[in-house]
Amino acid sequence: MDAFYASVEMRDHPDLKEKAVVVAHDPRKHNGHGVITTANYVARKYGVGSAMPAMRAVEQVPKDQLVFIPPNFEKYRQVSAQVHEIMHEVTDQVESVSLDEAYIDVTQNKLGNYSSIELGNYMQQKIFKTTKLTCSFGVTYNKFLAKMASEYAKPFGKTVILPEEALNFLAKQDIKKFPGVGKKMQETLRSMNINTGEDLQKTSVQTLIDRFKKMGYVLAMHSRGIDLSPVQAERQRKSIGKERTFEPSIFEEQAALTQLRKYSREITEMLKERNLQAGCVVLKVRDTNFYTITRRRMLKKKTQDPRIIYQEARALLEREEDFVTRGIRLLGVSVTDLEQEIYEETNLFSTL
DNA sequence: GCGGATCAC
DNA sequence: TATGGTGATCCGC
Numbered sequence: 001m002d003a004f005y006a007s008v009e010m011r012d013h014p015d016l017k018e019k020a021v022v023v024a025h026d027p028r029k030h031n032g033h034g035v036i037t038t039a040n041y042v043a044r045k046y047g048v049g050s051a052m053p054a055m056r057a058v059e060q061v062p063k064d065q066l067v068f069i070p071p072n073f074e075k076y077r078q079v080s081a082q083v084h085e086i087m088h089e090v091t092d093q094v095e096s097v098s099l100d101e102a103y104i105d106v107t108q109n110k111l112g113n114y115s116s117i118e119l120g121n122y123m124q125q126k127i128f129k130t131t132k133l134t135c136s137f138g139v140t141y142n143k144f145l146a147k148m149a150s151e152y153a154k155p156f157g158k159t160v161i162l163p164e165e166a167l168n169f170l171a172k173q174d175i176k177k178f179p180g181v182g183k184k185m186q187e188t189l190r191s192m193n194i195n196t197g198e199d200l201q202k203t204s205v206q207t208l209i210d211r212f213k214k215m216g217y218v219l220a221m222h223s224r225g226i227d228l229s230p231v232q233a234e235r236q237r238k239s240i241g242k243e244r245t246f247e248p249s250i251f252e253e254q255a256a257l258t259q260l261r262k263y264s265r266e267i268t269e270m271l272k273e274r275n276l277q278a279g280c281v282v283l284k285v286r287d288t289n290f291y292t293i294t295r296r297r298m299l300k301k302k303t304q305d306p307r308i309i310y311q312e313a314r315a316l317l318e319r320e321e322d323f324v325t326r327g328i329r330l331l332g333v334s335v336t337d338l339e340q341e342i343y344e345e346t347n348l349f350s351t352l
Numbered sequence: 353g354c355g356g357a358t359c360a361c
Numbered sequence: 362t363a364t365g366g367t368g369a370t371c372c373g374c
Binding site for chain 2: 098181
């Protein structure tokens with residue numbers, strides 16, 4: 001397989017630039033982190049609390065101080081669709097990871113007898129021409145390496161890794177570059193004196209399994225350049241959820257219930273768009289101390305009915321009265337155990 | 353099956 | 362010191 005990973009630098013788009021924060025007096029520009037991170041950083045620096053509530057309250061923010069502009073997700077989606085269109089010119093084997101990243105299996109392509117690198121160049125150029133966005137890409141023999149290679153090529157380059165080069169390339173990488181290695185795993189690995197890909201390569205597979213179970217195995221394989229996972233063009237969604245942070249927190253049960261009703265409606269809409277039925281309702285609550293729980297309940301029958309989702313969510317919340325007393329900072333509902341809705345019955349009746 | 357933890361974006 | 366929203370996966374029970 002010739003895998004390919006493309007990462008588009010969306011924040012460079014002229015129409016998306018305003019998405020983060022416009023700060024009246026702050027010379028600071030995007031620092032390379034995510035939108036919200038940037039916004040939070042500035043919010044913190046200016047002591048106006050966290051960014052999201054501030055963005056919601058954009059009208060009330062004094063003009064001479066900070067102006068928060070909420071991200072324009074519609075625009076994001078629009079540009080993302082353009083990018084995906086270009087990718088699909090090459091092949092339909094596109095596994096989108098997020099709005100601006102995708103794995104592409106270019107073992108076969110629609111355009112003709114071109115090398116993976118030529119196909120990459122083509123997409124990169126076309127994306128730049130049509131959207132003015134730069135993107136980086138990696139070309140190599142599996143997904144994992146392609147992602148690493150693409151990261152290495154940021155913001156507007158390409159990295160090609162041949163099979164015989166993989167071990168050497170990986171040996172030089174810091175462990176935090178490996179997907180799946182976040183804050184916690186990094187700490188543990190460093191405490192074991194494992195800091196680079198080379199260290200991982202020198203650690204026995206068994207040692208990594210003993211310490212990190214499945215993730216250890218995956219990490220061991222990755223560090224040795226092995227990843228057999230296929231590019232999955234059609235991945236089905238496994239859950240749909242809505243959540244929101246409240247600033248100030250909610251202390252009224254009625255207010256919380258109103259939110260639950262709203263979530264239930266929104267989730268139902270998404271279920272209907274995708275013709276899905278939910279089999280389980282999950283409630284998520286966080287109090288003012290940031291203590292967070294989730295509570296779930298399987299449904300007797302899969303549903304698409306907002307009233308049922310609301311009822312379950314409400315029942316779950318009512319068992320957690322203390323949260324209302326202590327103040328709800330975050331409230332969320334999601335549904336899982338999704339199943340494609342069967343048409344036949346409904347069609348039968350709706351046509352009558 | 354449930355709930356917490358961790359991770360990616 | 363203050364910590365957004367959405368979704369996936371793993372692990373222990």
